[in-house]
Amino acid sequence: xxxxxxxxxxxxxxxxxxxxxxxxxxxxxxxxxxxxxxxxxxxxxxxxxxxxxxxxxxxxxxxxxxxxxxxxxxxxxxxxxxxxxxxxxxxxxxxxxxxxxxxxxxxxxx
Amino acid sequence: xxxxxxxxxxxxxxxxxxxxxxxxxxxxxxxxxxxxxxxxxxxxxxxxxxxxxxxxxxxxxxxxxxxxxxxxxxxxxxxxxxxxxxxxxxxxxxxxxxxxxxxxxxxxxxxxxxxxxxxxxxxxxxxxxxxxxxxxxxxxxxxxxxxxxxxxxxxxxxxxxxxxxxxxxxxxxxxxxxxxxxxxxxxxxxxxxxxxxxxxxxxxxxxxxxxxxxxxxxxxxxxxxxxxxxxxxxxxxxxxxxxxxxxxxxxxxxxxxxxxxxxxxxxxxxxxxxxxxxxxxxxxxxxxxxxxxxxxxxxxxxxxxxxxxxxxxxxxxxxxxxxxxxxxxxxxxxxxxxxxxxxxxxxxxxxxxxxxxxxxxxxxxxxxxxxxxxxxxxxxxxxxxxxxxxxxxxxxxxxxxxxxxxxxxxxxxxxxxxxxxxxxxxxxxxxxxxxxxxxxxxxxxxxxxxxxxxxxxxxxxxxxxxxxxxxxxxxxxxxxxxxxxxxxxxxxxxxxxxxxxxxxxxxxxxxxxxxxxxxxxxxxxxxxxxxxxxxxxxxxxxxxxxxxxxxxxxxxxxxxxxxxxxxxxxxxxxxxxxxxxxxxxxxxxxxxxxxxxxxxxxxxxxxxxxxxxxxxxxxxxxxxxxxxxxxxxxxxxxxxxxxxxxxxxxxxxxxxxxxxxxxxxxxxxxxxxxxxxxxxxxxxxxxxxxxxxxxxxxxxxxxxxxxxxxxxxxxxxxxxxxxxxxxxxxxxxxxxxxxxxxxxxxxxxxxxxxxxxxxxxxxxxxxxxxxxxxxxxxxxxxxxxxxxxxxxxxxxxxxxxxxxxxxxxxxxxx
Ligand code: SRM
Ligand SMILES: Cc1cc2nc3c(=O)[nH]c(=O)nc-3n(C[C@H](O)[C@H](O)[C@H](O)COP(=O)(O)OP(=O)(O)OC[C@H]3O[C@@H](n4cnc5c(N)ncnc54)[C@H](O)[C@@H]3O)c2cc1C
Ligand code: SF4
Ligand code: FES
Numbered sequence: 069x070x071x072x073x074x075x076x077x078x079x080x081x082x083x084x085x086x087x088x089x090x091x092x093x094x095x096x097x098x099x100x101x102x103x104x105x106x107x108x109x110x111x112x113x114x115x116x117x118x119x120x121x122x123x124x125x126x127x128x129x130x131x132x133x134x135x136x137x138x139x140x141x142x143x144x145x146x147x148x149x150x151x152x153x154x155x156x157x158x159x160x161x162x163x164x165x166x167x168x169x170x171x172x173x174x175x176x177x178x
Numbered sequence: 179x180x181x182x183x184x185x186x187x188x189x190x191x192x193x194x195x196x197x198x199x200x201x202x203x204x205x206x207x208x209x210x211x212x213x214x215x216x217x218x219x220x221x222x223x224x225x226x227x228x229x230x231x232x233x234x235x236x237x238x239x240x241x242x243x244x245x246x247x248x249x250x251x252x253x254x255x256x257x258x259x260x261x262x263x264x265x266x267x268x269x270x271x272x273x274x275x276x277x278x279x280x281x282x283x284x285x286x287x288x289x290x291x292x293x294x295x296x297x298x299x300x301x302x303x304x305x306x307x308x309x310x311x312x313x314x315x316x317x318x319x320x321x322x323x324x325x326x327x328x329x330x331x332x333x334x335x336x337x338x339x340x341x342x343x344x345x346x347x348x349x350x351x352x353x354x355x356x357x358x359x360x361x362x363x364x365x366x367x368x369x370x371x372x373x374x375x376x377x378x379x380x381x382x383x384x385x386x387x388x389x390x391x392x393x394x395x396x397x398x399x400x401x402x403x404x405x406x407x408x409x410x411x412x413x414x415x416x417x418x419x420x421x422x423x424x425x426x427x428x429x430x431x432x433x434x435x436x437x438x439x440x441x442x443x444x445x446x447x448x449x450x451x452x453x454x455x456x457x458x459x460x461x462x463x464x465x466x467x468x469x470x471x472x473x474x475x476x477x478x479x480x481x482x483x484x485x486x487x488x489x490x491x492x493x494x495x496x497x498x499x500x501x502x503x504x505x506x507x508x509x510x511x512x513x514x515x516x517x518x519x520x521x522x523x524x525x526x527x528x529x530x531x532x533x534x535x536x537x538x539x540x541x542x543x544x545x546x547x548x549x550x551x552x553x554x555x556x557x558x559x560x561x562x563x564x565x566x567x568x569x570x571x572x573x574x575x576x577x578x579x580x581x582x583x584x585x586x587x588x589x590x591x592x593x594x595x596x597x598x599x600x601x602x603x604x605x606x607x608x609x610x611x612x613x614x615x616x617x618x619x620x621x622x623x624x625x626x627x628x629x630x631x632x633x634x635x636x637x638x639x640x641x642x643x644x645x646x647x648x649x650x651x652x653x654x655x656x657x658x659x660x661x662x663x664x665x666x667x668x669x670x671x672x673x674x675x676x677x678x679x680x681x682x683x684x685x686x687x688x689x690x691x692x693x694x695x696x697x698x699x700x701x702x703x704x705x706x707x708x709x710x711x712x713x714x715x716x717x718x719x720x721x722x723x724x725x726x727x728x729x730x731x732x733x734x735x736x737x738x739x740x741x742x743x744x745x746x747x748x749x750x751x752x753x754x755x756x757x758x759x760x761x762x763x764x765x766x767x768x769x770x771x772x773x774x775x776x777x778x779x780x781x782x783x784x785x786x787x788x789x790x791x792x793x794x795x796x797x798x799x800x801x802x803x804x805x806x807x808x809x810x811x812x813x814x815x816x817x818x819x820x821x822x823x824x825x826x827x828x829x830x831x832x833x834x835x836x837x838x839x840x841x842x843x844x845x846x847x848x849x850x851x852x853x854x855x856x857x858x859x860x861x862x863x864x865x866x867x868x869x870x871x872x873x874x875x876x877x878x879x880x881x882x883x884x885x886x887x888x889x890x891x892x893x894x895x896x897x898x899x900x901x902x903x904x905x906x907x908x909x910x911x912x913x914x915x916x917x918x919x920x921x922x923x924x925x926x927x928x929x930x931x932x933x934x935x936x937x938x939x940x941x942x943x944x945x946x947x948x949x950x951x952x953x954x955x956x957x958x959x960x961x962x963x964x965x966x967x968x969x970x971x972x973x974x975x976x977x978x979x980x981x982x983x984x985x986x987x988x989x990x991x992x
Contacts, residue, residue, distance in 0.1 A: 083697070
């Protein structure tokens with residue numbers, strides 16, 4: 069693991085998201101509850117919608133363009149839609165968010 | 179020869195360790211026990227019942243003077259150990275005494291964290307840790323009109339607040355997070371807890387950040403929040419967390435991290451020194467509850483006696499010791515993948531239960547209201563038992579007897595006879611039931627006999643439910659559509675219940691109306707958010723996270739992820755300054771497309787999300803504000819040139835349109851709201867196909883509503899004709915408010931009109947002058963909050979949220 073500090077937990081609103089720019093594209097970092105974050109690719113596999121702009125509910129996000137819903141933990145599209153987004157490991161320490169840049173490189177590149 | 183054992187700290191952990199030690203080997207050690215507090219071990223947990231007056235301190239003392247004497251413990255209470263010399267194997271007490279040890283136990287517990295706010299060292303700023311703190315709170319209760327503020331809405335803070343309240347103190351809890359006890363509870367349980375505390379008379383402020391502690395003559399006099407609120411108080415209790423007390427160990431060169439490092443046998447990095455309690459760190463974990471400390475106590479006693487024992491960190495559960503607040507929380511709902519929730523809510527009894535399941539095992543439990551099954555779930559959690567074969571009924575607990583999930587019918591059945599059903603005609607449930615028992619079997623019968631649901635019609639569903647509850651199988655309920663999969667209730671049900679039950683937050687709606695998801699979905703969230711802000715404009719704060727991206731970012735998202743920016747041009751009028759500012763902005767931000775919209779204004783398409791705050795701020799400087807081209811709310815007021823220029827114009831249609839737009843802008847509505855004002859019946863502003871349209875005539879103004887020209891094309895229906903501009907404005911704000919209060923989310927005015935009927939609107943908005951004024955006044959009240967430019971506010975206060983939280987491309991480049 070290679071943890072990179074990307075910012076304060078409080079920089080992300082509850083049930084909101086922020087984006088991390090990486091050399092391999094944007095990563096969306098979601099905060100579905102007060103105390104957890106999930107990082108996924110920001111691109112919807114349908115038509116490229118920015119998932120970080122979707123409505124976050126439970127541990128899911130709804131794409132803002134055509135309402136596909138993705139599970140933030142597994143990255144799988146829900147319901148009838150088929151698709152998968154990448155997920156990246158995160159952890160929260162003392163109110164800071166750490167993103168595993170190693171999974172970021174390998175998975176995003178894969 | 180007996181060995182010399184010195185123990186630093188007579189807390190709950192070392193107290194229990196001594197009991198185990200003496201049970202097995204009463205004479206193995208010659209024990210000296212230091213404690214900074216001037217007393218031996220007591221049950222610290224029970225300070226809360228002492229504070230609330232349910233217990234006395236004597237009742238919670240666990241080790242008496244006789245006990246120490248019987249076991250030959252040399253007590254040095256009220257004395258601190260100030261240094262450890264590991265080479266000499268001695269410790270130094272604060273009076274200078276140096277004592278030798280063969281074995282040393284560090285059990286210093288933890289220290290409350292004090293936020294270093296300006297003023298934190300004033301008198302009257304205390305933590306909640308020991309008897310002294312407790313006594314300070316009790317003493318406050320003896321003063322008349324005493325006020326206290328507690329910072330921290332966790333376990334300790336809430337127990338302090340409840341205890342102070344029980345002593346007659348006026349208490350406010352200030353919590354930085356959005357809901358109470360966020361580490362142990364989710365929002366729904368946090369909401370119920372808050373409600374119970376508020377019912378006790380405790381004031382609770384969440385999402386509140388403390389800024390400063392103003393004092394007077396060296397004593398605290400208030401707490402100042404960063405939003406400027408000042409909370410006057412005579413005592414300020416900080417209960418914001420604890421830090422393991424490791425200073426002594428660290429100075430002696432022992433390995434420490436967040437706590438004193440210990441192995442599975444509770445031995446530190448020095449073989450002769452052991453440690454246990456809240457001061458230790460074991461495999462990266464630190465501790466804040468006693469259950470694992472008691473396990474450590476068993477292990478440490480065996481280690482001292484050279485017996486084999488290992489400490490294993492187990493899951494812990496939390497309860498709150500506040501009467502009337504039954505909550506239970508255990509396990510993990512903070513990390514992990516592939517988890518599912520089972521949620522059960524019984525709104526009528528204020529019960530909430532949630533199980534977090536992963537790979538067919540319970541990994542987390544949150545319960546509020548009825549915690550009887552908590553330990554059974556906790557048992558399953560600890561044993562890791564596979565629950566797949568009882569999954570369907572699991573949530574009902576071990577004594578499952580076919581519990582019924584909550585449904586709207588039960589809520590109606592439970593209503594008392596004098597509950598009002600039809601607000602327009604003042605008809606109670608009892609009158610409807612009487613009519614049914616007198617022979618009415620259909621909705622029309624009930625309407626004819628009682629007038630219930632004969633007016634605005636929003637209570638129709640409720641009357642049908644009364645029919646169904648009263649007649650049983652003889653009445654077939656017409657199928658009505660629920661808001662979404664999260665609830666059984668329809669939009670109409672939800673709107674009615676939000677008002678009648680005074681639900682003022684989203685967690686309140688989810689809990690009281692029995693949502694079956696933790697926090698809704700993309701379908702219900704925007705609707706509920708709208709209903710709440712429309713019904714409680716002052717109490718409820720709009721939630722951007724429950725809005726579609728366009729409304730959250732105040733710009734329309736495009737298919738390539740860029741945005742369009744449409745500044746307001748009041749009544750379709752503009753001037754050279756505005757046009758120049760638009761041109762400059764278009765150039766500066768490389769806007770690829772500029773389009774003149776169908777709404778008489780200019781759309782800048784293709785602006786990058788990151789540039790939004792800046793382009794807005796440029797447009798603001800030229801006096802332009804958001805055109806809300808994205809909102810379910812007022813869009814445009816289209817006008818023609820009217821009597822100012824046109825040879826047929828009868829009135830100042832442009833001026834009236836501008837006035838209307840300036841009054842209505844910023845308001846949210848069930849759907850978009852477009853107006854048009856034409857200067858004569860030639861109708862160049864297309865006013866007769868707008869949601870609300872005004873056609874000027876010689877004798878005054880014809881106001882029509884319910885037009886549309888989108889997927890459906892509809893002509894407006896005449897609402898009324900009035901003589902003055904002032905009346906136009908009053909009628910239009912009143913009808914807008916009636917639509918805002920009654921409309922179903924995503925119904926435009928014409929759909930709402932089809933439900934309530936033109937007669938009802940005319941009666942309420944046109945004929946009943948008093949009601950018209952009341953509606954207009956409620957609109958104005960709401961506008962005191964919402965008639966503001968969101969662009970200015972975002973550019974000023976939230977510009978950074980439009981940027982990435984981090985940019986790793988830069989780091990890679992370095
Ligand atoms: C920009 C504009 C087209 C233009 O360039 O002229 C426009 C653009 C969009 N319209 Fe429109 N409508 C525009 C005037 C209209 C008009 C004409 C008017 O207002 O005079 C109509 C018909 C009149 C009416 O509303 O009854 C119109 C009927 C619709 C509808 C159908 C509404 C309906 O109830 O049937 C939608 C879909 C919806 O709202 O659900 C829609 C939705 C949209 C959306 C928001 C589609 C979307 O969800 O992304 C388009 C956003 C484009 C963007 O990013 O800016 N637009 N749209 C016009 C902006 C007017 C303004 O200044 O605010
Ligand atoms: C109000 C309150 C309510 C609580 N409720 C619960 C509950 O419901 N459930 C639960 O599981 N837990 C609860 N806890 C937590 C629980 O009390 C602690 O986990 C437990 O007391 C920790 O035991 P300990 O022996 O590690 O530390 P402590 O009990 O704090 O003992 C450490 C002792 O060491 C002394 N000391 C420190 N440094 C020195 C030194 N240099 N020289 C000499 N002495 C020193 C201190 O004065 C202190 O007396 C509560 C705590 C409080 C304050
Ligand atoms: S008519 Fe259709 S394509 Fe054109 S702007 Fe309106 S919604 Fe978009
Ligand atoms: S781009 Fe995400 S649903 Fe279409």
